[in-house]
Amino acid sequence: MTGEPVFSYHSVSMSSLLDWFIDPDKRIIPVGKKVVAKSPLLPNELIYTFDAVAYDPYFNEAIIHSVFEKNPNFSNKAIEAGMSPDFNSWNLTMLGTAIAGKEVLKADLYVSLCGCGNWDDQLIKSFQLLSYLKDKPLRYLEVPKVDIENEKMTRNFIKCELKQFFEWLSLNLHFKYKEDDIKQAILQGNNLRKDILDINKLISDYPGLLPSLEYYLLQSLLSDYACNPDVLHQKYLTLINELKVKTRELAISDNNTKSKRFRIYIMGEPIQELGMLNILESHGGILIGCDTWLDLYYDLIDPSRPPFAALSEYILGMPTNGTIYHKIQRTINHIKQQKADGVILHSITKSKSIPVAEKLIKDLVSEQGLPILPIETSFPGESLDASEYKIRAFIEMNQ
Amino acid sequence: MLTTNEMLSSLNQKLLEEPDRIKMAKAKGVKVVGYFCPHIPEEIIFAGGMLPVRLAFGGEADIEQKGEMYLKSYCCSFVKSCVGFKIHNTNPYYDLIDAVCVANTCDGMKINAEYYEKYFNMPVFSLNITRVHDRLRSRPHTNIYFKQELELFRSRLEKFNQNMISNRNIMRAVDLYNEIRHNLWILYGYQKELSTPIDWEDVFNITQAGFLIERNEYLSQLKDINKKLERVDYKTSKGSRLLICGSIIGINDVKVLDLIRQAGGKIVADATCTGTMLARKKVVPFGLIKDPIAALAERYLYNIPCPFMLDLQKREGRITKLIREYMVSGVIYFIVRGCDTWRAEYELVRRMMRSSPSPELNKPILLIETDYSKSDVGTIKTKLEAFLEMIGGKIK
Numbered sequence: 001m002t003g004e005p006v007f008s009y010h011s012v013s014m015s016s017l018l019d020w021f022i023d024p025d026k027r028i029i030p031v032g033k034k035v036v037a038k039s040p041l042l043p044n045e046l047i048y049t050f051d052a053v054a055y056d057p058y059f060n061e062a063i064i065h066s067v068f069e070k071n072p073n074f075s076n077k078a079i080e081a082g083m084s085p086d087f088n089s090w091n092l093t094m095l096g097t098a099i100a101g102k103e104v105l106k107a108d109l110y111v112s113l114c115g116c117g118n119w120d121d122q123l124i125k126s127f128q129l130l131s132y133l134k135d136k137p138l139r140y141l142e143v144p145k146v147d148i149e150n151e152k153m154t155r156n157f158i159k160c161e162l163k164q165f166f167e168w169l170s171l172n173l174h175f176k177y178k179e180d181d182i183k184q185a186i187l188q189g190n191n192l193r194k195d196i197l198d199i200n201k202l203i204s205d206y207p208g209l210l211p212s213l214e215y216y217l218l219q220s221l222l223s224d225y226a227c228n229p230d231v232l233h234q235k236y237l238t239l240i241n242e243l244k245v246k247t248r249e250l251a252i253s254d255n256n257t258k259s260k261r262f263r264i265y266i267m268g269e270p271i272q273e274l275g276m277l278n279i280l281e282s283h284g285g286i287l288i289g290c291d292t293w294l295d296l297y298y299d300l301i302d303p304s305r306p307p308f309a310a311l312s313e314y315i316l317g318m319p320t321n322g323t324i325y326h327k328i329q330r331t332i333n334h335i336k337q338q339k340a341d342g343v344i345l346h347s348i349t350k351s352k353s354i355p356v357a358e359k360l361i362k363d364l365v366s367e368q369g370l371p372i373l374p375i376e377t378s379f380p381g382e383s384l385d386a387s388e389y390k391i392r393a394f395i396e397m398n399q
Numbered sequence: 400m401l402t403t404n405e406m407l408s409s410l411n412q413k414l415l416e417e418p419d420r421i422k423m424a425k426a427k428g429v430k431v432v433g434y435f436c437p438h439i440p441e442e443i444i445f446a447g448g449m450l451p452v453r454l455a456f457g458g459e460a461d462i463e464q465k466g467e468m469y470l471k472s473y474c475c476s477f478v479k480s481c482v483g484f485k486i487h488n489t490n491p492y493y494d495l496i497d498a499v500c501v502a503n504t505c506d507g508m509k510i511n512a513e514y515y516e517k518y519f520n521m522p523v524f525s526l527n528i529t530r531v532h533d534r535l536r537s538r539p540h541t542n543i544y545f546k547q548e549l550e551l552f553r554s555r556l557e558k559f560n561q562n563m564i565s566n567r568n569i570m571r572a573v574d575l576y577n578e579i580r581h582n583l584w585i586l587y588g589y590q591k592e593l594s595t596p597i598d599w600e601d602v603f604n605i606t607q608a609g610f611l612i613e614r615n616e617y618l619s620q621l622k623d624i625n626k627k628l629e630r631v632d633y634k635t636s637k638g639s640r641l642l643i644c645g646s647i648i649g650i651n652d653v654k655v656l657d658l659i660r661q662a663g664g665k666i667v668a669d670a671t672c673t674g675t676m677l678a679r680k681k682v683v684p685f686g687l688i689k690d691p692i693a694a695l696a697e698r699y700l701y702n703i704p705c706p707f708m709l710d711l712q713k714r715e716g717r718i719t720k721l722i723r724e725y726m727v728s729g730v731i732y733f734i735v736r737g738c739d740t741w742r743a744e745y746e747l748v749r750r751m752m753r754s755s756p757s758p759e760l761n762k763p764i765l766l767i768e769t770d771y772s773k774s775d776v777g778t779i780k781t782k783l784e785a786f787l788e789m790i791g792g793k794i795k
Contacts, residue, residue: 081746082745082746082749083743083746084739084742084745086473086736086739086742114530115530116503116504116509116530120506121505121506121739121743122739124530125744128709128711128743128747129743129746129747132747140530140531140709142529142530142531142541144527144529144544145503149551149555150547150548150551153544153547153548154544156540156544157540157541157544160540323512323513324510325513325517347471349473352474352475352505352506352507352737353506355473355474356470356474356478356507356510357513359469359470359514360510360513360514360517
């Protein structure tokens with residue numbers, strides 16, 4: 001096993017999507033638009049409203065530079081420049097590319113979510129550093145931790161935050177927005193959410209319809225590659241139609257051999273070691289769901305409500321705003337919906353969000369009678385062998 | 400003339416007796432409430448007739464290791480210790496607590512709350528604190544929110560203790576704590592001069608004693624010490640005056656402090672959450688109504704700029720002020736390994752100091768990143784010696 005991710009689903013629609021994902025030159029970025037670099041879970045609607053490009057450097061820079069260009073040197077650049085070597089590989093790659101001036105897209109502004117829920121400290125601080133290093137304005141959208149007792153006051157807080165956030169974007173992007181702009185942005189975002197929900201449903205009913213690696217990327221890249229939402233939506237739709245045709249063929253031939261496979265749900269942090277998804281299949285497993293950016297597409301933003309209120313309510317309801325316990329309960333619902341046989345809990349070495357809660361998450365999932373395997377990886381190629389042994393044993397034990 | 404030991408003997412004796420005193424109070428039905436971060440307004444716990452204890456213990460490698468049963472090895476040593484002490488059962492204070500209050504600050508602290516609730520079957524009262532607020536008050540809703548959070552915190556504690564926490568009692572607690580702050584501030588103030596009757600390290604230890612000793616008793620001890628200082632010889636030491644800033648320096652986390660002293664350095668000021676930050680900024684009830692919760696919100700939101708809050712300018716301003724006021728010649732940037740929030744800002748603080756046009760502020764800075772093990776003692780010692788040599792010699 002070389003560790004390089006191997007794509008095995010070959011069709012025009014998938015190639016078109018993957019090309020767009022992996023090759024920055026093939027992506028369609030509207031000329032002349034401002035680029036707003038955002039943290040992965042910040043809803044893109046906030047940026048679409050201003051007709052700007054929503055760009056997630058956290059995911060994008062690592063996937064392009066670290067995974068597909070196999071250039072780990074950017075993280076070293078970050079450390080040499082005085083950044084913390086105790087940051088995880090995603091943050092270090094993002095910071096390193098900025099220091100080297102090699103970002104895929106040059107940001108005009110930086111925006112990030114933050115708050116006392118489960119928003120990651122390293123990521124929040126990395127945006128502070130990016131803004132300083134690139135000398136570009138930064139704005140945080142703060143979302144406090146929500147529980148039953150403080151829901152009302154948190155809702156009011158988010159409304160105020162959102163109002164100021166919009167004013168700030170309006171000022172910095174020189175764009176006066178109207179209510180219709182928010183409505184249009186919500187429509188664009190919801191289209192993508194519906195696409196992912198449709199794909200999830202198809203995969204749950206027909207596991208193996210898409211190989212694990214391709215399916216994982218379709219979901220994980222949503223936080224970034226939605227920078228041109230209309231084009232992405234069309235690409236998703238073409239793929240969904242293609243998959244639907246395939247399901248009919250599978251239903252007729254009753255030859256869905258992959259459905260006998262061990263159905264795995266991946267929880268936790270995004271994976272740079274993408275070869276792991278191939279390994280999973282080579283040992284009899286198949287990916288049927290993941291929660292990488294589940295917050296973004298679990299629910300649709302209610303299009304029937306006044307748009308500003310709908311956005312506030314959506315942000316309030318993001319599972320990351322609660323305790324780990326609360327977040328995991330939501331994810332467990334999704335795991336059940338996807339009919340998983342087992343769960344892989346993925347952590348990134350040196351990250352402090354999922355790894356510090358690993359025991360708690362493991363216990364909460366186990367209490368549901370689901371086998372769970374914690375796996376920790378870092379840069380591509382660093383931990384593939386160890387992961388392979390664990391995954392093989394996990395599938396063998398539980399199949 | 401009194402020696403330092405003589406001056407602090409009464410305080411140290413009280414500290415030794417404190418666990419027994421807490422046991423006696425518990426036997427009478429008094430609830431003991433522990434907390435970790437200084438963002439918890441102790442005044443509310445105290446006003447409710449409960450005993451607040453700040454669980455700021457650190458510095459023990461075996462305890463840190465125990466915490467790894469729950470947390471990853473690369474998690475912050477202090478957070479691991481907060482869990483480790485609860486498992487290990489050797490620290491009387493951890494055994495005596497009936498509940499914990501956890502401020503939702505960094506990633507480690509947030510998960511601490513959930514571990515205590517699930518695995519130690521302990522009532523946990525969380526307090527949400529906003530991350531983004533600034534001195535210009537450009538986000539007025541943060542104050543409103545935090546005040547509401549404090550009201551909620553009060554009501555949760557009332558339910559737990561089955562006892563109302565009145566505004567009047569909070570005002571009394573505010574007065575007591577303000578007097579404690581005032582007396583501590585006097586002690587820290589001595590370090591601004593070249594001749595001092597007491598060292599920073601002693602003041603630091605006195606501060607930490609206040610996390611444990613009953614607060615009325617603690618105040619009388621502080622007053623006594625301040626009085627006794629009038630009868631103590633002033634010592635003058637030449638050489639490098641240091642500011643230490645960064646992560647929490649827990650009770651018993653003396654490794655780096657000892658090494659600094661052994662290398663000939665003299666700390667005169669700190670920007671840490673177990674030192675001067677506690678003595679800073681009194682609670683000032685304002686307006687006609689003098690709402691104590693509003694006053695607490697104001698104090699706790701705008702006092703201690705731990706870097707989980709994102710107002711970097713305020714932290715930089717604080718460091719700059721300390722360098723100037725305490726005539727500091729070098730800065731030790733202390734990091735408990737795994738403390739991401741402080742570590743992330745190191746480079747920014749270093750660049751801020753280096754780019755200062757004023758020679759008064761353009762001071763060298765040394766990063767010390769460590770855990771509670773002794774394995775890096777040699778390395779730190781060498782780094783410190785080289786640093787002190789560079790900035791102008793050791794204390795004679």
